[in-house]
Amino acid sequence: MSYCTTTDLVNLTGSSLSSTILQAIIDDADREINAYLAPHGLSGSGDACKTASLKLSRAGLMQYHRLSGIQPKSVSIGDTTSQDDPDVAIAALRKEAFQVLDLWISTQLSVNTYSQRVRRVRGC
16 A cells, blocks of 8 residues: 555646556655665554655656656745756655654654563572
8 A cells, every 4th residue: 555645646746647657656655665664674654654655756756757858847845946956856855755754763663662571580
């Protein structure tokens, strides 16, 4: 199951690409999230993963437009837009996505990090 939907991505970007292409972009973003979480023994869920998926999907959508020569709608990221420099906008979205994931990972690890020791005692 995807962390976000094609409807979420369309609502955020106004994209007119087919749902098949958008789903492929989302699936790629979600695979990247899963690969990023796996070394920590985590699987994705919740708002943080949805936010990261949307950011990575937006970056993937901009990259798709750039590679296919389609002029996308302008996306503002800080002081730049995708029209100004798509590579800067893509890098900024990816950075934001992984910052969200890093925060989520740190909260999950702090919640789940207790250890249990069992000591064997030899009786007399």
